[in-house]
Amino acid sequence: MTEAATTADQGALLVVSAHAGDFVWRSGGAIALAASRGQRAKVVCLSYGERGESAKAWLAGKKLEEIKEIRRAEAEAAAAALGAEIEFFDIGDYPLPESHETVDRLVLVYRELQPAVVLTHTLVDPYNGDHPAAARMALQARILAQAIGYEAPGEPLGAPPVFSFEPHQSEQCDFKPNLLLDITAVWEAKQAAMKCLPAQQHMWDYYTDLAKRRGVQLKRNAGPNLGLAVDTRAEAFFRHFPQTTGELS
Numbered sequence: 001m002t003e004a005a006t007t008a009d010q011g012a013l014l015v016v017s018a019h020a021g022d023f024v025w026r027s028g029g030a031i032a033l034a035a036s037r038g039q040r041a042k043v044v045c046l047s048y049g050e051r052g053e054s055a056k057a058w059l060a061g062k063k064l065e066e067i068k069e070i071r072r073a074e075a076e077a078a079a080a081a082l083g084a085e086i087e088f089f090d091i092g093d094y095p096l097p098e099s100h101e102t103v104d105r106l107v108l109v110y111r112e113l114q115p116a117v118v119l120t121h122t123l124v125d126p127y128n129g130d131h132p133a134a135a136r137m138a139l140q141a142r143i144l145a146q147a148i149g150y151e152a153p154g155e156p157l158g159a160p161p162v163f164s165f166e167p168h169q170s171e172q173c174d175f176k177p178n179l180l181l182d183i184t185a186v187w188e189a190k191q192a193a194m195k196c197l198p199a200q201q202h203m204w205d206y207y208t209d210l211a212k213r214r215g216v217q218l219k220r221n222a223g224p225n226l227g228l229a230v231d232t233r234a235e236a237f238f239r240h241f242p243q244t245t246g247e248l249s
Contacts, residue, residue, distance in 0.1 A: 011116030012040040014160075015084075016106065018096055018121060018134035019049030020075035021197045025207045026165035027119045028082055028190035029183025029235045034117075035083025036186055042085045042113055044106065046134055048072055052094035054199050070199065077196040082189055096130035098137055104152070106141035111154030118142060122164040122238070124173045131167065138162070139240070163237040166210070170236075177236035180218040183211065187233040211235065 013034040017023035023031065023043045034041045048054075048071035050064060057067045072088060079086035087109070091102055120138040121131035144150050145157035167173040183190060190211075194204050215232030219225075 011160075012042065012113050014109065014113055014115035014118045015041070015043045016118070016120040016134055016138035017043055017045050018128075018130040019047055019053050019093060020045050020071040021049060021053060021078075021200050021203070022121070022131070023119075024075075024078045024082070024190070024193045024197060025200075025203055026121075026167070027235060028078075028193045029186055029211070029233065030119060030165075030181055030237075031079075031082045031084050032186035032189040032193075033181070033183060036189075039116075040085070040113070041083060042087065042109070042115075043075075043079055044087050044089065044109055045075055046089045046091055046102065046137075047093035047096055047130070048075070048088065048090065049093055051092070052128070052130065056199055056201075074197050074199060078193040081193040081196055093130050096133045098133050103137050103141045103144065106137060107145045107150065107152045108154070110141055110145035110157050111152055114155070114157065115160050118160050118162045119165050119237070120162065122167050122173050122175055124175075125167050126172055127169060135164065159241070161243070162240045164240065166214075166236045168206075175236075175238060177214075177238055179237045179239060180214055180221060181235045181237065182215075182218055182232060183235055184215065184231070184233045187211065190233075 015023045015027055031041045048068045050068045050071055054067050054071055057070055076086060091097055121135040123132050123135050125131040142162060148156045167175055211233040214234035214236050216230050218234040219230045219232050
């Protein structure tokens with residue numbers, strides 16, 4: 001069993017997503033795995049991706065509020081396919097504004113959910129500033145939610161590990177995964193969720209291929225490497241804080 005799976009068994013999973021589709025492409029397998037084990041899984045979408053990630057709708061002549069409703073419906077269907085709850089902050093995108101108000105709303109989510117694992121974006125992404133903005137707010141909210149003196153309802157948060165999921169162009173984002181999660185058992189659920197997002201249909205093949213490549217790497221790192229055919233699907237993550245353990249493994 002992987003580290004992420006072991007941690008998730010202890011409680012809920014929280015995913016902080018900049019836009020309506022990000023959580024599906026990058027962590028749909030992790031969400032479906034948690035849900036399949038009976039864990040509570042919650043996605044917070046900070047925006048609908050209405051300006052920066054809805055080109056087909058704009059080209060079709062749709063208006064802003066109509067596009068937001070389209071993306072909301074897509075994200076709700078995708079979350080349902082994965083077995084997750086979803087909440088929309090609707091703070092706008094391109095740019096995604098960073099504010100104390102949004103961080104404070106995230107603190108309330110942390111305190112209420114008490115997640116065992118948090119997933120969010122990378123802190124570097126030269127192609128999309130909304131992604132690092134979401135990651136910064138997710139990390140700041142985690143720290144504030146831990147402070148007993150921070151004025152917010154609920155019990156102080158413990159110290160859930162935070163993982164960045166894989167960005168669209170890993171090399172340009174300096175993404176070096178240190179955890180590979182086997183999502184083979186829930187791959188069909190992730191596929192179904194991806195197909196709930198026709199606004200970004202060009203991503204379907206890309207993330208299918210990526211899951212196959214990460215699956216090969218997972219098997220290679222699990223060993224022994226016998227050169228056999230691999231039909232494993234995986235997602236890659238980077239852990240932000242040290243793992244705490246009583247033994248090396």
